[in-house]
Amino acid sequence: MNKNIIELFGVSKKFENYQALQETTISIKHGEFITLLGPSGCGKTTLLRLISGFDKPDTGKIFIDGRDVTDLPPEKRHLNMVFQSYALFPHMTVYDNVAFGLRCKKVSETEIQKRVTNVLRMVKLEALHDRKPSQLSGGQQQRVAIARAVVNEPIVLLLDEPLSALDYNLRKSMQLELKQLQRRLGITFIFVTHDQEEALSMSDRVAIMNEGYIEQLGTPKDVYEEPASLYVADFIGEANIFTTEILETYDNKLVIEIEGKRIALNNKKDFEVKQKVHIIMRPEDITVWGENEITPEESKNMLPGTVEQVIYKGSTVDLIVRLPSEKKILAAEFFNEDDEKLDYHTTEKVWIDWIPGWEVILPYEEKI
């Protein structure tokens, strides 16, 4: 698990006049499920195609399993790809599709039959081996595409948005299936997606990309709870962002002012006085209190607000609360049997606070 299977050093790629990937250095471990996440045009597919060998980097070196493959064509890299459109050969049966790679490598037909049958059993498609792709459902085509790649026993499997063509429920179940398959095969999966929920639920590590950069690489928990930049905070999940200035610091604390209230927070990153910062709070970290739930004493450390909208979501109730400065924040309240009231109504006066230390403080960035 600790061996690096793929290493990229200073790899970059330019198309015409457009820098698709800035110089990127990244190591991917053996047996890891890593996701490249970002909006379209962020460079995630470029990065995948550079690893696969379909594109050649302008600068930098790519190593796979300790071997420099920068100048090697795709077929010599011991990795296989699952395409967004599946790219199944429409004129071949499921069996012939899966056997294609082995036949190109001149593997004997008896060996081919053994391996193809095995892998088809694994993806539960043995019974459909003589169907053409057009006679299969979307999910079945997806499995053929995966079978066709893994039958070659690659050390890394590259998946380019493989689930994006499936409907919601099927996508959910394929996510589970893919994750199980990856554990069973024990090989590295590099998965490209623009769906953050998918990325968080499947990956060991997530690389969040933006404009050709990797903004942050970390476990799903890391990127969600400790976003490294405003972009990551905003892209992953919902975030309430306050921009403010540090008034004073003492004893690992820093003091800021939000909505006219001076609030002391933990200073984890050695911020200095007068520095501009962003305070980020997840909606589920924010607690909303009704006016008669708290004492005036307690409200001293809380922000006043007015409920603007109530969004019922089943397991949570989302509230949009307008603060005195007209800024709107989103709070998610979980249903809980012993909990206080949840039946908020619009225009109701409320108080909000959050669990101290759960906020994230980031240095000021120009772009928001």
Next chain:
Amino acid sequence: MKKKSSFFKILSINIVWLWLGIFALIPITLTFVTSFLTQDPNAIVKFALTLSNYWELFNHAYVSILIQSITLAGTCTVICLIIGYPFAFTIARSKSKHSSLLLLLVVIPFWTSSLIRTYAIMAILKAKGILNAMLLAMGLIDQPLQILYSYLAVLIGCVYDLLPFMILPLYANIEKFNEEYLEAAQDLGANWLTTFIKVVIPLTMPGIIAGSVLVFLPAMTMFYIPVLLGGAKNLLVGNLVEYQFLTANNWPLGTAISVVISLLMGAMIAVYWYNSKEKDREELA
């Protein structure tokens, strides 16, 4: 990807380039060069540069042949459009199950030899042919009409031969035409004529242009249709080239005419090119 090119790739690109080089680029160049050379009774050409072939084209007889060819091709194109447009519209808008069959019925004559179809027209138009027999029997005429070996016969042959070339691109274009546009226009209060002029015609313009180019170009250089249907009377540009090459043995003049035809075609293709999207262009074939 900049990996080493495969043998297959190098081989196929070379075969294609070699073929088109020898059988397209070199012949085109030769034609162009020859048009500036001098006639020589004892050889193909004399290697003396001259512009006289082009000056000779301004000769009254040649100019009138050129004008006659253009007029014929233009008339033929307009007639094909008038016949073809409503026809293409009707079959393209019929039930989809039938429409491809109806289109196939248009294509079948197109798969058969144009020479044979011209010959068939001869059989109809000749003095003792079907047409005269029918008209006489119906009492519409007392004397057989002398249609064969006339300008009219050439025009009929031309239209008959080239009509499928007009219908096919029109069909392809109209088929994609969304019926809702018509309903939207009606809904907004446009009458039948306004809808047609303001909505249908502009939207099917690529098809109209494609069809017109495909009819006009061959019509202008008709070769055996004027000979067979027009007799010797209706000499067109195509026949002029043939005459210069095979009878008068004046190749430089023949190639000069060919160059002028090509330039005219080039201008038309350019108009078509700028008025079409790549997809429409591919539909030509």
Next chain:
Amino acid sequence: MNKFTKYFYTICVYFFLYLPIAIVIVFSFNNAKHSLVWQGFTFKWYASLFNDSAMLRVAWHSLILGVLAATIATIIGTLAAVSLFRYRFFGKKILHGLIFILILTPEIVTAISLLLLYSFLKIPLGFWTLLLAHTALCVPFVAVTVYSRITTLDTDIFEAAMDLGATDFTIFRKIIIPLLLPAIASGWLLSFTLSLDDVIISYFVSGPSFDILPLKIYSMVRLGVKPEVNALCTLMLAFTLFAVITTYQSIFKKKPS
């Protein structure tokens, strides 16, 4: 337009398209040399055609020429379409434009340019000049037919095949050829009928050593309408239609929707 007018109009156009062909067919069975009146059914024009050894030789020539020209043109045209679609190379745009222009070039312009080529290279006019000229005529048509089909394919399948270790030639043989077979076949068929019907180019580049059918028909037709010509034309029509229909049936019908 009301429904009746529409039907009537459509039928009129089909009538216009098919009447001449129908007349040729009917008269090829009419037992009369010049008369329009139906004089009874006969096969005698066909019999006299099949007893004409010169005619049979000419037909055989055309068949050989058509098959060879169509086959060579299909190979080169398919390679051209595949190269244009898959590869980047020197002069690619020029090549693409050239193919488009060649299709629209009037046959007479092509004919004299090839005649010039043969004259300058001093190649005697005959079988070879005809074969090369017919192939040259057909290559762009095949290229465009195949190209328009290849562009409808999902380009990912070529990358998938490369990813699975297929060489360019394997991709060509195992993926491109099977997937494009309908287009390649219709390209071949189109070439074959072009070659079989071509008068203009053949007229310029043929020599006395090798007669072909379209020129033979042309010379017969110029002398006036003869019943043997009706029979010959009917046979050619039947042959072309048979070829077209069987090819369409075998290739286009089995395609799953």
